[in-house]
Amino acid sequence: MAVDERKLEEARKPGFGLGLLKGMAVTLKHLFKHNTVIQYPDEKQDLPARTRGVIALKEENCTVCMLCGRECPDWCIYIDSHKETLAPKREGGRPRKRNVLDRFAIDYALCMYCGICVEVCPYDALFWSREFEYAEYDIRQLTHEKEKLSDWMATVLPPPPLEEGAELPGAPAETATAAGAAGAGSAQRPSSPAQDTAVEERPQQAAKTPEAAAASAPPEALASESQRSAGEVQPTGAGAAQAPTEQKSEAAVGDTTTAEPQQEIGAAGEQSDAVKSGSERTPSKPERKEAEAAAEPQGAGGSRGGEEPQAVYERVLQEQRDRGSSPQVAEARAKVARVKAERGLRSAVAPAPAAKPVPSAPQQTRPSEPESSGAPEASGPEPEPGPVAPTEEEATPAAQSEAEEATPAEQPQEEGTSPESPEAGASAAPQTSAEDPEAVYERVLAEEKAKGSSDAVATGRAKAARVRAQKGTKGPGG
């Protein structure tokens, strides 16, 4: 206070009326400054991407979970839906129930633009758009029904790029690994960490699975066996691919640099190795590298199929200590690894049935350039384990996830399509509703990354694809 008064005194000192002159100088300066006024209806400001203009609805992403409506402080979201019973996916299965959105309306006369609904939506069905010119003469017109809300989707911008050094959404190294190891049900992006873990696992896997791989066992048995051996990391990828194509894959993998040590061991090991080599050949994704670098210890602990959880715990603990982690961190990571291992044992068997190896998927026509074929079509369902070995090319993350898509439902179609047209097969793949949502997620993610999309965009699109796959709908965004 005293300081302020002294300052005021100082300011008053120079002389009577000088302050007035200073003020006049300020306004005069403004008279000659360049005017920055934007003449609104004629010129429009380029609003930032996060502008809260209007809320757009991506209808096909909406699962009628009602979270938005419940969280809305103004209760301005109206949702009506009914349940629909769908035929069982498989013969003898249970009929599935699905929510069908009948009405989704936002009353913008009530809305206070808090954005909670957008935040809370777990399926990315609500987005902010920058449009704001939707004033109406009639207040009732301000209630936008789902058609209108869907129309706003066209105006939604992709999210702005993350800031320098920002934590990647959903995939910081640790959590990504955890998610990858936690199993197919996880919503994280498991592809890259999964590969890491696969690499880590090699010795153990090799030890456990030679019989499974070498023997041309019945497909189911083989699949489940390899499933277990590979852990849930690549539940179907390794299992599905290896059975009929053992020698070929061996040969194919043979010419990759990292594959040599594993030549003599089982196909499962090779398979994961192929994956590894493929992923190594695409080092341009920073995220991947990051995950690779940071996730190893956890990954190693996380998903060793046959390992006892307690053993995993001990091993990870030791690793962490070796790395110089603090005791608390080491212990925590070891515990995480143990939990993951436990879950892995339980869940490893579950996805097996879906991983029936393909009897004879035509593989010869596969284009042989891998990452450059990052185009969605090229990395479609080709990597399906055919008689021909999956070469290292398709052992990209995409390919790996593709392998998971070798679900029974898809197979007939695959066979039916011309072997010479991979695109046909590829385009068929996303439409087949039997594709596992998680696999779709990984595939789309890999595709987006290959296309060079930013991480945020890639994740967003992958999520959307997963949701579409879950709902069995096909979105406009592809």
Added chain:
Amino acid sequence: MPEIALTAWQILIVKVLVILMVVPMGAIVGGYAEHKVMAHLQHRLGPMYPGGFHGWATTLADGIKFLYKEDIIPDAADKRVFSLAPAAIMVPIIMIYLVIPMDESLVIEDLDVGIFYLLAISSVSTIGVLMAGWSSANKYALIGALRSAAQLIAYELPVVLSAAAVAMLAGSLSLVDIVRAQDWMFILWPPGLGLALFLVFVTGAIAEMTRVPFDMPIAESEIITGPFTEYTGMRYIFSHMFAEMGHLIAFGGIGATLFLGGFQPIVPWEPLEVIPGIVWFLLKTFFMIFLFLWIRPTFPRVREDQLQKFAWKFLIPLSLVLILLTGAWVLYV
């Protein structure tokens, strides 16, 4: 060029028409200038649409709008006084223009007592303001009118005293003679003293015009345009808009005449004599008007008691001192 012979009556009609044109046209142009200058001083654009080019027709459209507005006289109002007040405000303002010399010979009436007439007539419009405020039967209007009268009494003195000092310097009450006496503008010579007189004059003039920062009588945020609260349509234009702009231009002209050398060049230098006197006069008037417009968006409104204190405790003693100094200058320099 043939001589155009006009009878005295014809000349009178022309003069009256000219004067009657000056105020509304000045109000339209000045109003637009005020909009734009104020806007740019505040880093805005001001009106941009009416008329197409930078909103040149804004004030014209305003005027037409006011023409079509309903003329309302409140029930409780003293109707005759209420309707006469705008005329009582406007006529003295128009009459100020009678004596302002725009060029050596371009003056409607070169009165011998020009400056005396000027100061007398410029205060008369306050009677109209009082009439308006009193007859409106409205508390805000009454408060505004009384404030206006009090302000006029307080600030008329500095204006009169500084104008008297100018008359002393020029040795004449005729405005044309005062201009002729300014080989060097009075604002420059006598040094310092002239500038001080000018500042006193400007301060007093702003207060007399009830412009910001001395616009307490018509403070829209507390007494809703004061005496003009109840006025609508054309009466409002005449009593407030035209009066304000007419006052502004008149005081611009008076300031230019008394302190800036009127139709004389800014410095006594031969080549500058080529430029006609009316150009000099208009340039100086525009400068004065710009000064008034410049002050308006710069300063906040002064409180009523501060306003009175400033006049009685500072400005009037100061102008008395300046009169003394001027007398000394005239006697001994």
